[in-house]
Ligand SMILES: Cc1cc2nc3c(=O)[nH]c(=O)nc-3n(C[C@H](O)[C@H](O)[C@H](O)COP(=O)(O)OP(=O)(O)OC[C@H]3O[C@@H](n4cnc5c(N)ncnc54)[C@H](O)[C@@H]3O)c2cc1C
Ligand SMILES: Cc1cc2nc3c(=O)[nH]c(=O)nc-3n(C[C@H](O)[C@H](O)[C@H](O)COP(=O)(O)O)c2cc1C
């Protein structure tokens with residue numbers, strides 16, 4: 368897929384919680400096609416301590432208005448600087464980067480998201496829905512404050528929630544959710560994005576039921592376009608780049 | 624008409640702007656962002672005699688105005704380069720210079736000998752300065768006898784343009800430059816990365832899997848500029864300057880310090896079009912200063 372570099376205009380900066388915000392960005396030309404799982408390398412111009420671009424998933428797209436949105440969690444100087452952007456500010460993106468998820472080989476699919484790991488899952492849920500699937504979407508967090516915009520997913524599947532402290536949905540980790548006892552056999556594929564321990568736990572459960580599992584990795588990157596080899600992950604075929612060969616990997620190919 | 628061409632030994636570069644090894648893939652990675660043919664040359668990712676997996680992740684740490692890397696020469700080896708990569712890049716209408724590395728003198732010789740017949744590979748750059756491998760690498764570049772020996776050995780099997788890339792992790796870089804000039808280097812690239820380290824205080828752990836890594840980016844520019852200046856006074860062969868170059872002004876500074884050509888590295892990650900912007904900016908500088916031949920600027924530092 369052809370990659371682009373464009374100056375986007377910030378059309379909205381939406382405060383979601385103290386930790387999360389979303390940026391709506393307008394493309395100066397027609398928005399190119401983007402696939403679920405793909406990301407942008409964002410140039411953080413307003414942070415003196417942020418030198419490299421930051422990889423951020425494409426959260427949502429609107430081809431009618433040529434807008435895309437990013438869902439971002441504040442974790443350090445770069446993301447905090449992005450949270451301060453205002454309407455009319457310019458943000459330079461290199462995009463769309465990386466690969467995408469594969470489509471289910473059977474009827475049902477389970478999407479599992481932890482924290483900001485929900486970002487790449489919205490486009491996936493939309494695509495699955497448009498192809499006639501009705502996926503289950505399981506969103507996990509430590510507390511209810513980590514469950515971001517679950518309503519956004521409701522049009523595209525059935526949404527389930529877990530929190531470590533039980534403040535929303537079922538109490539416990541995602542892999543302890545009742546879906547794993549009641550419906551697990553009905554899934555032909557599981558997709559997951561979230562913290563590493565969560566994805567590893569999901570991968571183990573999927574493997575034990577012989578269900579294909581695809582996860583989206585968040586390795587640190589320098590270039591995002593396969594030029595530096597900084598972002599590698601160990602696979603059964605040697606080191607692969609997370610930015611070009613990923614970020615989506617079939618867990619059976621990874622040395623987890 | 625502005626003449627931007629420069630000569631690096633037998634290589635006539637259409638302009639002095641090249642991409643630095645390990646930061647530009649093999650070229651096609653940047654096709655969507657620029658016309659790669661406009662560059663004076665492309666320096667490929669390191670090529671070694673055998674397949675190398677490189678170091679374990681994490682291999683990168685951001686630093687103030689730069690980054691540390693410990694990629695460790697990951698590549699599939701020279702035979703794969705010749706069979707698979709070369710056909711995909713041989714259409715470029717610019718100099719393709721392969722960065723050659725290994726852990727033994729015999730390894731360097733093997734790679735150079737195999738690359739010698741490739742028509743579109745018009746030169747090699749001996750990387751005797753990689754800080755990220757356990758054996759060889761930087762060790763070759765930090766002592767005059769070692770640097771001289773590997774240069775001499777490769778000279779014996781390679782008859783096109785041979786550039787030697789020097790390590791800044793030495794006390795007297797000019798001495799090393801002279802040692803490789805004496806053994807037949809046609810040019811030197813100055814500098815590779817500076818050995819550095821990053822620590823995650825919260826976890827009390829090193830950030831990189833290798834603990835130490837190579838520092839690059841704007842943070843190293845003053846050091847690189849100083850070394851280019853020292854080396855260009857010490858040797859007669861052309862010096863290629865690099866280290867932190869991010870814009871046309873940086874590039875001009877390196878030419879003034881004595882570099883015949885320059886390479887752009889880490890800046891490609893921040894702006895994948897930066898090489899072309901630097902090229903355009905050099906033209907603009909020349910027209911502003913009434914310069915008709917870029918060669919007038921080489922070593923033209925006034926004091
Ligand atoms: C393909 C991909 C897609 C991503 N999508 C999103 C997204 O949609 N929304 C979003 O908010 N974030 C996303 N991330 C993560 C995001 O890139 C990082 O959070 C961001 O780079 C941090 O920058 P910073 O300057 O704020 O923090 P830094 O100052 O760089 O780091 C602050 C702290 O966060 C940790 N950290 C930094 N990067 C990561 C990372 N990649 N994973 C885990 N911890 C990290 C650091 O170790 C440090 O402790 C994605 C990452 C990748 C690789
Ligand atoms: C990710 C990365 C990989 C690199 N790989 C190589 C390499 O394979 N061979 C080499 O000679 N230099 C390598 N270098 C060093 C650069 O070519 C260059 O000498 C150095 O980064 C300084 O220039 P810069 O500050 O413009 O990046 C690498 C640098 C980086 C950042």
Ligand code: FES
Nearest residue numbers: 591593595596610
């Ligand atoms: S971030 Fe450079 S290769 Fe992936």
